[in-house]
Amino acid sequence: MTTQTAVLHDIRAGYGTGDRQxxxxxxxxxxFDRGTFTAVMGPSGSGKSTLLxxxxxxxxxxxxxxxIDGVRLDDLTEDQLTRLRRDRVGFVFQAFNLVSALTAEQNVALPARLAGRRPPAADxxxxxAAVGLAGRRRHRPSELSGGEQQRVAVARALLSRPAVVFADEPTGALDSVTSRQILDLLRGLVDEQGQTVVMVTHDPVAAARADRIVFLADGRIADDVRSPLAPEQIAARTARLVAGPC
Incomplete structure (x- = not known):
């Protein structure tokens, strides 16, 4: 088993063609190493979401x-890529993307059911249970707080036991107390279950919970920090990237 869950090599991505590209x-x-928590930060337009x-x-x-997990994505057909994403990748977004008419357990099972599979009820x-909602499984989104809805989204991402969970601004729609709870959850998944998490965030407090912070600027890696930083230090580094070279 590879020690790296996701590897990007010399990636170039863009939009448009010719002079307008x-x-x-x-x-x-x-x-991204297995069992680690990485935050990806940078100014708006730096390429964070595209990297994710x-x-x-x-x-x-x-x-x-x-x-991903030792499989080159560029060798896959679209169908094969879809299956790999379904089985080996988990997604958590700022918008919870829950179906209002479904219960928490039905929302968790929905991607598998759409793929033609019936996930075991125990799974x-x-x-x-892993996200602390064992007692809320039959509640619909309208009966859950914002933090609980995001926990359902995390549980949905975990159902296939993915090699890596990609989170795009997972606390962006939450208040500070609820954000901390979601970050505690993600941190616990890494520390206690060996899950790999890659999180795009603009929040220095969120990034401070990660093992590593990759800073992007103008589509390139501007810094790669593997030692703990305080939120104030992270904010200062991000501000320097926004300001650009003196």
């Missing part, structure tokens, strides 16, 4: 290669 990632190489989408197989880069229950 906008470069989002310009030769980015980065690997390429790493997760949601978007194919213009050049370079991406591997659904275990995913909800």
């Amino acid at each position: 906008l470069v989002a990632l310009d030769g980015v190489s980065v690997a 989408h390429c790493a997760a197989g949601l978007e194919r880069p213009l050049a370079g290669s991406v591997s 659904v229950a275990a995913a909800l």
Whole structure:
């Protein structure tokens, strides 16, 4: 088993063509180790979301290669890529993306059911228990707080026991207390279950919970910090990236 769950090598991604092409990632190489929590930060337009989408197989880069759990995504057909994302990748977004008419357990099971599979009830229950919602499995989104809804989204991401969970601003729609609870949850998944988490965030407090912070600027890696930083230090580094070279 590889020690790296996701590897991006010399990734170039962009939008448009010719003179109108906008470069989002310009030769980015980065690997995410198994059982670690990485935060990806940078100014608006730095390429954070594009990096996440390429790493997760949601978007194919213009050049370079991406591997998840040892499988090269550029070697896969669209059907094969869809199956790999379904089985080996978990997603958590700022919007909870829950179906209002379904209960928590039905929302957790929904992606598998849409793929034509019936997940074991015990697996659904275990995913909800892992995020502290064992007693709320039959509640609908309107009966849950924002933090509880995001916990359902995390449980949904965990159901397939993914190699890596990609989180795009998972606390962006939450208040500070609820954000801390979600970050505690993600931190616990890494520390207690060996889950790999890659999180895009603009929040220095959220990034401070990670093992590593990858800073992007203008589509390139500007810094890669593997030692703990305080939120104030993270904010200062991000501000310098926004300001650019003096």
